[in-house]
Each structure stands twice: as C-alpha cells, then as structure tokens.
Amino acid sequence: MATVSIRGLHKRYPGGFHAVRGISLDIADGEFLVLVGPSGCGKSTSLRMVAGLEEVSEGEIRIGDRLVNDIAPGDRDIAMVFQNYALYPHLSVRDNMAFGLRMRNTPRAEIERRVSAAAAALSIESLLARRPRELSGGQRQRVALGRAIVREPAVFLFDEPLSNLDAKLRVQMRAELALLHRRLGTTVIYVTHDQVEAMTLGDRIVLMNHGVIQQIDAPLAIYRRPANRFVAAFIGSPTMNFFHGTIRDGGFVAAGGAARVPLDGVAATVPSGDAVLGIRPEDFVVGGGDEDAAAFATAEVTVAEQMGHETLAHVSIGGATSIVRVPGNRGVAPGDRLPLGVRAGAMHLFAADDEGRRLA
Amino acid sequence: MREPLRITILRHAVLLAFVAISIYPVLNVVSISLRPGDRLRSTDLAIIPADWTLASYAALFTEQPFLRWLGNSLAVSAAVTVTGVALASTAGYAFSRFRFIGRRATMLAILTTQMFPATMLLLPLYVLIARLGLVDTWLGLMIFYTATALPFCVWQMKGFYDTIPASLEEAARIDGCTRGQAFWYVVLPLATPGLVITALFSFMTAWSEYIVAAQVMQREEMFTLPLGIKGFQASLSSQWGLYAAASILVSLPVVAVFLSLSRFLVNGLTVGSVKE
Amino acid sequence: MATAVLGLAGCGSRDTRTTVTIWHQSRPTERDFLVAEIERFEADHPGVRVRPLYKETEELRAGFQAAVLAGAGPELVYGPSDVLGTFHTMGIIQDLAPWISAEERDAFVEGAITSLPATDGSGRRAVVQIGDRFGNHLALVYNRRFVTTPPLTTDDLVRIARDNTVDGDGDGRPDRYGLVWNYTEPFFGIPFLTGFGGWVFQEPESEPPRPDLDTPAMAAALGFIRDLRERHQVTPANCDYELADSLFKTGRAAMIINGDWSWSDYLANPSIDAAVAVLPTVDATGLPMRPMVAPKGYSLNANASGDQADAAMAFVRYMTSDEVQRRLLQRLRMLPARRAAWDDPLVASDPTLAASRKQIENGRLMPVAAELRAVWDGMKPAYQAVLGGTLEPAAAAARMQRDTEGFIASMHQRVEPSPLVPVLGAGIGLALFVLLVRQWRSFVALATDLRRNPTPYAFAFPAVLVIFAVIVFPFVWNLVLSLSDMSLGRFRDWRVVGLQNYAEVLADRRLWGLSGVFLKTVLWTVINVALHVTLGVILAVALHGPVRCKAIYRLLLIIPWAVPAYITALTWRGMFDYEYGAVNLILGKWLGLPAVNWLGEPLRAFEACIITNVWLGFPFMMVIALGGLQGIPEELYEAARIDRASRWQQFWHITLPLLKPVLLPAATLGAIWTFNNLNVIWLVSNGGEPQDATHILVSYVYKSVFNLYRYGYGAALSTVMFLILLAFSMVFLQRTRATESVYR
Ligand SMILES: Nc1ncnc2c1ncn2[C@@H]1O[C@H](COP(=O)(O)OP(=O)(O)O)[C@@H](O)[C@H]1O
Numbered sequence A: 001m002a003t004v005s006i007r008g009l010h011k012r013y014p015g016g017f018h019a020v021r022g023i024s025l026d027i028a029d030g031e032f033l034v035l036v037g038p039s040g041c042g043k044s045t046s047l048r049m050v051a052g053l054e055e056v057s058e059g060e061i062r063i064g065d066r067l068v069n070d071i072a073p074g075d076r077d078i079a080m081v082f083q084n085y086a087l088y089p090h091l092s093v094r095d096n097m098a099f100g101l102r103m104r105n106t107p108r109a110e111i112e113r114r115v116s117a118a119a120a121a122l123s124i125e126s127l128l129a130r131r132p133r134e135l136s137g138g139q140r141q142r143v144a145l146g147r148a149i150v151r152e153p154a155v156f157l158f159d160e161p162l163s164n165l166d167a168k169l170r171v172q173m174r175a176e177l178a179l180l181h182r183r184l185g186t187t188v189i190y191v192t193h194d195q196v197e198a199m200t201l202g203d204r205i206v207l208m209n210h211g212v213i214q215q216i217d218a219p220l221a222i223y224r225r226p227a228n229r230f231v232a233a234f235i236g237s238p239t240m241n242f243f244h245g246t247i248r249d250g251g252f253v254a255a256g257g258a259a260r261v262p263l264d265g266v267a268a269t270v271p272s273g274d275a276v277l278g279i280r281p282e283d284f285v286v287g288g289g290d291e292d293a294a295a296f297a298t299a300e301v302t303v304a305e306q307m308g309h310e311t312l313a314h315v316s317i318g319g320a321t322s323i324v325r326v327p328g329n330r331g332v333a334p335g336d337r338l339p340l341g342v343r344a345g346a347m348h349l350f351a352a353d354d355e356g357r358r359l360a
Numbered sequence B: 001m002r003e004p005l006r007i008t009i010l011r012h013a014v015l016l017a018f019v020a021i022s023i024y025p026v027l028n029v030v031s032i033s034l035r036p037g038d039r040l041r042s043t044d045l046a047i048i049p050a051d052w053t054l055a056s057y058a059a060l061f062t063e064q065p066f067l068r069w070l071g072n073s074l075a076v077s078a079a080v081t082v083t084g085v086a087l088a089s090t091a092g093y094a095f096s097r098f099r100f101i102g103r104r105a106t107m108l109a110i111l112t113t114q115m116f117p118a119t120m121l122l123l124p125l126y127v128l129i130a131r132l133g134l135v136d137t138w139l140g141l142m143i144f145y146t147a148t149a150l151p152f153c154v155w156q157m158k159g160f161y162d163t164i165p166a167s168l169e170e171a172a173r174i175d176g177c178t179r180g181q182a183f184w185y186v187v188l189p190l191a192t193p194g195l196v197i198t199a200l201f202s203f204m205t206a207w208s209e210y211i212v213a214a215q216v217m218q219r220e221e222m223f224t225l226p227l228g229i230k231g232f233q234a235s236l237s238s239q240w241g242l243y244a245a246a247s248i249l250v251s252l253p254v255v256a257v258f259l260s261l262s263r264f265l266v267n268g269l270t271v272g273s274v275k276e
Numbered sequence C: 001m002a003t004a005v006l007g008l009a010g011c012g013s014r015d016t017r018t019t020v021t022i023w024h025q026s027r028p029t030e031r032d033f034l035v036a037e038i039e040r041f042e043a044d045h046p047g048v049r050v051r052p053l054y055k056e057t058e059e060l061r062a063g064f065q066a067a068v069l070a071g072a073g074p075e076l077v078y079g080p081s082d083v084l085g086t087f088h089t090m091g092i093i094q095d096l097a098p099w100i101s102a103e104e105r106d107a108f109v110e111g112a113i114t115s116l117p118a119t120d121g122s123g124r125r126a127v128v129q130i131g132d133r134f135g136n137h138l139a140l141v142y143n144r145r146f147v148t149t150p151p152l153t154t155d156d157l158v159r160i161a162r163d164n165t166v167d168g169d170g171d172g173r174p175d176r177y178g179l180v181w182n183y184t185e186p187f188f189g190i191p192f193l194t195g196f197g198g199w200v201f202q203e204p205e206s207e208p209p210r211p212d213l214d215t216p217a218m219a220a221a222l223g224f225i226r227d228l229r230e231r232h233q234v235t236p237a238n239c240d241y242e243l244a245d246s247l248f249k250t251g252r253a254a255m256i257i258n259g260d261w262s263w264s265d266y267l268a269n270p271s272i273d274a275a276v277a278v279l280p281t282v283d284a285t286g287l288p289m290r291p292m293v294a295p296k297g298y299s300l301n302a303n304a305s306g307d308q309a310d311a312a313m314a315f316v317r318y319m320t321s322d323e324v325q326r327r328l329l330q331r332l333r334m335l336p337a338r339r340a341a342w343d344d345p346l347v348a349s350d351p352t353l354a355a356s357r358k359q360i361e362n363g364r365l366m367p368v369a370a371e372l373r374a375v376w377d378g379m380k381p382a383y384q385a386v387l388g389g390t391l392e393p394a395a396a397a398a399r400m401q402r403d404t405e406g407f408i409a410s411m412h413q414r415v416e417p418s419p420l421v422p423v424l425g426a427g428i429g430l431a432l433f434v435l436l437v438r439q440w441r442s443f444v445a446l447a448t449d450l451r452r453n454p455t456p457y458a459f460a461f462p463a464v465l466v467i468f469a470v471i472v473f474p475f476v477w478n479l480v481l482s483l484s485d486m487s488l489g490r491f492r493d494w495r496v497v498g499l500q501n502y503a504e505v506l507a508d509r510r511l512w513g514l515s516g517v518f519l520k521t522v523l524w525t526v527i528n529v530a531l532h533v534t535l536g537v538i539l540a541v542a543l544h545g546p547v548r549c550k551a552i553y554r555l556l557l558i559i560p561w562a563v564p565a566y567i568t569a570l571t572w573r574g575m576f577d578y579e580y581g582a583v584n585l586i587l588g589k590w591l592g593l594p595a596v597n598w599l600g601e602p603l604r605a606f607e608a609c610i611i612t613n614v615w616l617g618f619p620f621m622m623v624i625a626l627g628g629l630q631g632i633p634e635e636l637y638e639a640a641r642i643d644r645a646s647r648w649q650q651f652w653h654i655t656l657p658l659l660k661p662v663l664l665p666a667a668t669l670g671a672i673w674t675f676n677n678l679n680v681i682w683l684v685s686n687g688g689e690p691q692d693a694t695h696i697l698v699s700y701v702y703k704s705v706f707n708l709y710r711y712g713y714g715a716a717l718s719t720v721m722f723l724i725l726l727a728f729s730m731v732f733l734q735r736t737r738a739t740e741s742v743y744r
C-alpha cells in the first residue's frame, strides 16, 4: 500500500493536443480517490500516466516515495481495470488472473492460493476454466477485477470499470467495490464520468474539466459547497437550477423581477452586481416562506414526473425552466401554481462570468 | 440462430459453382499427366483419356531426381517460411503499434520494392549474386525469397495487429510484461490468422519460384522442384506428361500445408476480450 | 561474408579437377547421350570434370548474357546457331579460330562451322561456333494409315489433304484435318516462302543484312497458306504448336509440318504410323519448299581462359571426333557435322535419315545475324493476321517489311552521349545534396529518437534490412542503365548518355495513345484486382458461417493457387482453343452460344488473359478475407441484427469496413503485382499474340529488352512504370489511410 503524489502533471499528445494541464494531487495511503468529469476532460489520460501507459510530458508522479516517471508499468506495483475489461481472449479465466503473477515468477502454490482466494471473493470459482468469450458482461467485469486483486498491488487504478454494465448490475458491483476496498484497504484511483459512482464510492472526489482540476474534496463537501458553477452543475441529480440575476439592496432579483429573495448575511460579503444563483431541486420548499425558508417566487408547473416517493416538477419561473423536487406523492399537476421558498443556507452564489467562481 | 434455408442454398450454390471453376482446369492438368506421348492438347472434354497411363508418375520417381528436388524445395521453403514469419511479425508490430520517425516513409518504401518490374531486376540481381559468391548456395536463394515475400507479409501483419485492441497489451504491461513479453504472450497468439497467411504466403513464394532459382542454382543436385519441372519444358519438345505429373505432385505439399494451417484460421480469436 | 557464404554452400568435396560447365539446349533424349559421352570423356581426361546443365532456349540466352556480364558463366554454351549473331555482337563469346586449323575445318560439312566478321573491324572472320550436328529443319510427316504416298507437289498436297479432311460424325466440325502445323511461329512458314522463290534477307546478304519481305513471293506464299485454310479448308481455323502436335499424335491429322526434334516421338507412337518425307515442290514456281537448316554446336564464353578454356575445347574436339559423331548418328539418328559420318551406310538405309538428309540438302542455312530476331518479330503479327483472315497477303507482306525495318532500326539505334551529361550529373548531385540538407533535421531527430526509444527500430530493422539488401543494388543499377545506351551493339561497353531513353519512352505513341499499352495496363489491373477482391470476399463470406463441408470447400477453392501457374496458364490457353477448347465447347453445348475466337482476336485474347488471371488470383484474396473475417467479433453482427439490419446491410456496414485493414494491403500489393504480371500475358497470349495487341507494359518492356536488346530503353520504361505505381500507391494509401489503423 502506498501514497500517490502528483505534481504539476501535463500531457501533450504528439498531435499537439494539451489534454492534461498541470494537475497536482496527493492521495493518502488506503484512500479511495475518484477522478470525475465529463467525457474527454483528461481523466483517463491522467490515470494512464499514473499507470505508465502514457508518457508524462511534464511533472512528477510518485508512488510511495518512488519517482515513477520513467519506471515501466509492470514495475510500478499497480493494477489496472480497464473500461473494456481487456481480458486475454486466448487464456482461460484462471490463466487471465494468474498471468500477472506468472510474469513476476510467483511460486505456483502462491499463484494457486491467490487465484482461488480472489475467485472466491468475487464468486467466480465456477468460471475458472472458461474462456472470456464464454462469459457474460458482468462475469467478464469480475474477472477483470480478479485479475487486479490477485496481484495485491500497492495501488488499484480503475478506468470506468462499470460503464459497460447494465444499470442493475452497476449498482450491485458498485457496492461490491466499496466492500472490497474496505476489506483490502488498498489505495484506489477510480475514474468515472458518473457522479453517482463518484459520490457513493469516493473518500474524496477530484473533479476535472478541460484537463484542469476544478475541485478536490470529500463528496458531501463538494455537494454542499461546489467551488464553481461547473462543479455545481456536474454534481447532483437532477442538476442544480441556475438563475441569472443581480444582487441589489441585499437581495437577489432574477427573471425580470418574477423571482426575488433576500440574501441575509450573505449580502455583506458579496458586492452588488450581476450574479448567478444556484438552487438544487431538493432545496426548494413548496408553500412559500416560513422560518426555515425564504420566499422565492411563484412557479407554474409545466410537467410533473411522478417517481412514487417524490415528484419532479418542471416549473416555469418568469419564463425560465427549473426543476423542483417535491417529496412524497402530493398531487402536483401541470398548470398548478406553486409558491416556492428556498431552504435556508442552500443558496449558492456564483460569479456571472464564464468561470463562475463561487461567491458565497 | 439457424440460417434461413434460402441463404444456405445460396451459400452452397456459390461455393459449388466456384469449386467447379477452380478444379476443372486442374483436372485438365491431371488429364495431361495421364496421357501417353506428351500430348498437351486434347480434342474432347474427357478428363481420363482412353489410353491413360501412370507412366509419367512412375518415371518421376524412377528416372528423375524428383525426390531430391522435393527435399531441396522443402528445405528452402521451410527456412523461408520461418524467417519470413519471424521478421514480418516483428516488423509489422513496430509499424502497427509504435509511432516512430520514418515509419510511414519506410512502409511506403517497402511497398516500392514491389513496383519495379522483376524481369528488369534479374540481370543486376545475377551480377549481385555472382559478386557475393552466392551462386549455388541456399543462402542466396533464401535471402532473395525472404526479401520477396516480406513486403506483403509485413503489411499483412500490420493490418492484423491493427485489429487487436491496444488495451490488451496495456493490461499485459501492467501485469508486468515488457513490451517484448506483451508481444510474445498476448499479441502474437491473437494474430494467429495473420501468421498463418504470412506463413502460407512465404511458403508459396519459395515453393513456386523458378526464375531466380535458375540464376542462383547452377548444379542439378541443388535444383528446387520448380526448376526441375521447368527442365521438362523445352522449346517445341516438352515432356508434357512429366511436366503435368510433377505439377500435380508439387501442389500436394501446398495442400498439406494449407490443411494443417487452416485450422488456425479459426473464428473469433479476440471475441470477448474487450468491450468496444 | 563471401567466405562464410562459401562455407555455408558446403560443397566440401575437394575436387582438384578443372571443371568445365556446359549450358545446353539438348532435348530429353539427347541429354542421355551427352551424359554418356561426358563419362567417356572424363575417363580419358582424368584432370577434367564436365558439368552439363540444361537450359531452356530463352533462359539460356538471358542467363548467359547476365552471367558473362557478371564475369562468370559456363565455359561452353551448346545450342542452335541462331543466337550466335547476338552473342558475337555483344562480345560474350570468343573467337575459336586459335583452336581449330583450316584442315580441321575442311572435315566438317559446309555450314557446320559458323564464322562471322570480327568485331574489331580487321576484316578477319571469327569462328563463333563449332557444330556437332545438323538439322533443326522442318519436313513433312505423314500418317501412313491415311496417306500412302507422300505428296511431291503442292497440288498433290492439297488433293491428299482434301481427301483426308473428313467430318465422320457430320457435326460440321472435321474429325480429321488434312494438314496441320504451328501457325504462331513464322519459322514454320519459311518453306512456303522459299517455295515461292522468296527469302527473308536481300541477296546477296549485306552487312548488316536487310530484310526482303515485301515481295511477290511473300504475298504468293501467304496467299497459298490462306487458301489452304479458307478455300480448301484442310487446316484448322487456329493452330499452335501443341495443338498441331496433339492432333497428329491422336490420328486427327493426316500430315504435319514439323521439325526433326519431333520425329522420333511420332515414329515411336504406337497409335499412328508416321513416316517422314521431303516437303513438296510448289507447282506455281517449280521450286521445292526449302526449310531453314541450322547446325547445333559449341561456343566458348568470352570470360573463359587458361586451363578451363583448353579443357573446354578439348571436350568440343572430343564431341566432334569421328568416333562420337558416328555414335551420334547411330544412337540419336541425327545427322552429324562431319563429312565422314554422312557417308555411313545407315544414312542411306534408314528411310527417316535418308529423307532428313535430302531435306537438309535442299534446305537453306539459317542466317545467324541478330537481325533474324527482328525478322521473326516483324513477320509474326502480319503472318498471324493473314491466318486469322484479317489482312490481305500483299498488305501483310508490306507490313512485315515495315515492322521489321522498324525493329532493326531500333535494335541498331545508336545514341550519342548528350553534351548535357555533366549537367545532368551535377543536377542529380545537387538534388541529392539539397534533399540531404532538407532532411538533415529528420536525421538528427532520428538519431535522438533512436537512442531514447530504440524498441520500434529494433523490431522493424531486420525485415527492412533483408528487403533492401536485395533490392537496392538492382534498383540503382537500373536507374543508371535507364540513362545509358546499353543495347545489342553496346552490351559490355555501355555509357551514360543522358535522358534520351526517357524522351523516347514519353514520346512513344504505342504506349500512351488512347488504345495504347498504358491504358490497357490500367484496365488490366483494375479489372483483375476488382474481380480478385470481389470474388475473394464473396467466397470468404460464403465460407464463413454455418456451412457443411467447410473444410473441403475451402481446400478445393485454393487449388488454383496451389497448382503452379506455369502449367495452369498453359491449360487455360488450351481451354481457350477455338475448336477444341473447353470454354467454347461449354459455351456452345450448354449455352448455345457461338464459338468465340479467344486467342485469334486481340480483344478476346485480352479477355482470355484476364479470365485466367482472375482464376489464378481469387483464392489468395479469399484466404486473406477469411483471415480477416476471423477477427470480426460476432457481437457486432448480433448487435446489428437487433438493430434489424438486413444481411446486406450487415455485410456493407460491418464486414467490409472491418475487413478493410486486412484487405487494403493485399489489394494495394495485388494491384502492383498485377500491373507487373508478365507470366499470364506471356503464357496465355503466347507473348502478346495475336498481332502484338495483348501487351501490357511489362510484356512490352520484356519484348523490347529480350527481343530487341534495348536495355537502356527498357530500364527507362521500367522506371517510368515504377513512378506510375509509386504515384498510384501514395494517392491510394493516402485516401484509404491504410497506414493508420481502424481502432485508433
Ligand atoms: N492518443 C491521443 N492523441 C491525441 N489526443 C488524445 C489521445 N488520447 C486522448 N486524446 C484526447 O485527450 C482528451 C482527453 O482524453 P481522455 O483522457 O481519454 O478523456 P476522458 O476524460 O474521457 O477519459 C480527449 O479530448 C481526447 O480526444
């Protein structure tokens, strides 16, 4: 087990594309770190540089105390699970799992022991003699995991390992992964574009965009205090509602005056002018203001999605569409006019520029 | 899933038609080999002539050093096949997986070697062979055949490697392989169909060539089969019976090689390895 | 290197004898005789070893020229005298005068020793060949089952032939023809020409000889031949050597005109009763039909010297000794070169030998001048056109003369070095220098990359080394040659003369016209490759899937690839025969289509070549496609089926795109190979027949180099072909992105 430390990492592809633009990170021993971001933001590239599959253009990567920039992938004491599994098609499941150990001249008995143990842990003992083509998608995924586990590496690298599974299997495997990590306690770097995976699995989340780190923090911290509008929009489902408006007289006015809310206590730190107010769908309170919530606007329901335990109401506030999460199965129907309030302390203020830095 | 009947019928119809087209001219060669009196032509469509005889086949083994030529040819072809496969599988890999300086230029240059009409190269080639003292040596023939077969084999192997997902090698490298080991343990087994074609092609190149062989080999005991067979052909007085019989016999090893290799042309080697 | 190689050659035996190598063109029966005599000779001469090696005519000529140029080659070449003019002009054989005195010469029959004016201009005559036998002449062979007395005159000939052209089963096609011979070679037409009083060269023969083909005699001879076929209908519509031979051997022809090499086979054939007779006299002129006669004998390599030359000549002396000559007569029934043997009682008593001797005595000595080659090439197309009924005799005679003169002119074309040669040299040097400088940075980058990242270079290097080790020297040599005047007259002493060859290539209307060789080559390549790939993919797809007996189908389908092309191409030629070929028989019988004159009409002959080549090439593409299909994951098809893609759509959207990386290199190379494929054209159309109209660029090159000895021109044309292919490949590969892979 080991820490991983990344300093000023850059990747420029031969074509000149600058995919990773100076990221720095410290990953603690035994930590489960999730790299999340939209597709194409440079997550895989970063992970592959840690793995040694991609040359580092600039910067340093240390695993433990060792600078690994010029160390072959096989010598970095890491294991990796690929999005497409990358099982060796000509080898049986057993041999797939044993391959890495054989390459390291591990004694036979030891290989046998580790493969059996990993197979048992993943309940794939009955598949050991099969070839990958004879497995289902979920089984292939387990074998890919098994191949990483038997190695007992210092760091696990996962590149979107669940994205090829169906929804149900994904939930199940997610839980198993979490369990596995708790049992093994190995350092994990996990790449995904799925914020749910990020939120549920990670000790900490690193959110990337355009090759740059947007925020590093614990899942809840990121959820509660997104560092900018991009992060705010990325984390949370349904996504956060944004209102473009102005801060004026200690309050926020949007939608041509159709929505306004006082900024108690916040106004002092924020200068007047244009800003963006972010409110998560679950932070609206239907029924207007009370002691926990400030009155915001009256909205007209355009679509009501009944989920059973809650209703997602698409509403129009002065022409702009927002989503409101209404708990329980209270009847909400299109055409209804809902008085909306905002839960106290659930307002996120961002700068109105492109960067959208958090103001408060 | 079972195929609809009409598709099955279509398959067999196409295959049968082409089998007929494929073997009819060869049956003609068989027919020539069975005719007494060195008659190349016949006036009817009969495959087995009325006066058929196996004398030509017998004569090959009793009166002609056929077995010696066969041995020579087998040795040369085997050597060329092994070197051809070894060199093409490595070079093709470099061209498929690495980006290095001069890669495209070299690939094109390899193709260009096939572009000059071979007949014009014969004279200087002989000068070269003679100057290097390669006349009457196996080495001379082997180098030439390997060089002839390689351009195609290299390109072919490159094409095959291109279809093997790169992540397999990456997995292998993370599993502790060097690039060489990843190549040997993971990529090569998956490129088997390509290797089979490369082997077959190298073999055929060495097996059927006679123009250069005629320049290099000046002693009858060093003759390869095609060279020996061409000796049955003289202007206006060819021994067609022997020529045809030997041509039929010379194809048998090719058929055998193909039979033994074709089981490696098996289905879906990379299936299940990656999810694209 | 050389020593290592010698070691590998491992000929271990420490033979200290002087070795004399002979390249000979003996026919199979004659080879045994030669071997037996060599054994006797070696017993008498313990210090000498003689190694005979059979070479087919063209192989011997081309191989010997190359070998001498490389400073090697056999000490002796043995064969008919027709190549001597060429060898002598090229300076690749020696004057034998020092080895043979005037008295010794007198013991030979007139014409058995060939001498030519020395090339040093001294006016001496150099002895270029010592013959050991005489012959190579045509005569009439008849089947006594049908013909009791051979014809003495052409009227007899026509009458007997008419009587013997019979259609027994009344299907409109004769079951037996009166007379057959090889139509494709004008050599077989010479007796007709001489019978009508003509000859190929002007007489008395000048130096160099001038063709004399546009004569009334030629027109009359051609007219007579045409009448045999069209008016009397006693000869087949089309007939090459092998057909004539097979017809006669199977009793389907009453008479054949053929050479002495073939007679023993006919006489020994139990199913016919053959006898040899002198060719008849032409009634219109009263002259006998006189075939060409040639001695066969030994010539000495220009490189041979010292002991080896002496030993070689000792062997020649032995083979022309009275003792061996007599054995030659008795064993081989061939007329020897020395007078003494001619008086052997056997000659008079053996009817074949008697007829042969009579035919030789009224034969005409074959000219040895290199120009004879041009005569044959000039005569051939027009001769064939007359036989094909597309040209009138008189017009044919005129065309023969014109073509032959053209060939001789280009054969003797002297190119003077252009004054611009130094400029050209400087230009090339400068271009190389500029290239080097411009690429300098790449070289530097290469050096650093090589140090940093050696793996790919190490992987690619061995193959690249082997490929280029073989090709670089010949390639550069050809480039230099293309700037030179290497030709018949300047074979060993060629000079760089400039760009004239290129100018000539680019100005050649036969090449670049609308119906020119180049466009035909493009057509040839495109059609062939398209059909190869299409058929290969169709068959591979048909084979790929749940098919019973897959292995058997697969095996049978690669048969055209497995059986050597040099024989199957000949079988195809037979199958395209007008009257007896399987293609026409099947077309007629099953499809009720009219017979097609495949080999007699230019376009048809071209089609025949294409059909043959498609047949030869589709199995290879099929194997490639089969290999490629194995790499396509089944899931893709499953996914496509779920998307309700039809089979056709699956093929079009999955199979083809994924076959691309595997098929592209094969198709590219296939195009290059097809463009440069000499064999099929040469074998099926017999060297560009009919009328030299089926040539593609490489057969055109081949013809100008090997028939007209225009090495410089051939090299220039080859270089142009190379550039065409290079341009094509670069564009093609660029557009198809074949150097990149589909997945990344
Ligand atoms: N080999 C390559 N050459 C050039 N650009 C690449 C290469 N691989 C990836 N990229 C580019 O780099 C960016 C980041 O890719 P990647 O790290 O794979 O994204 P993701 O975050 O989805 O894993 C993408 O825009 C991609 O197009």
Ligand SMILES: [Mg+2]
Binding pocket: A043, A044, A045, A160
């Ligand atoms: Mg990715």
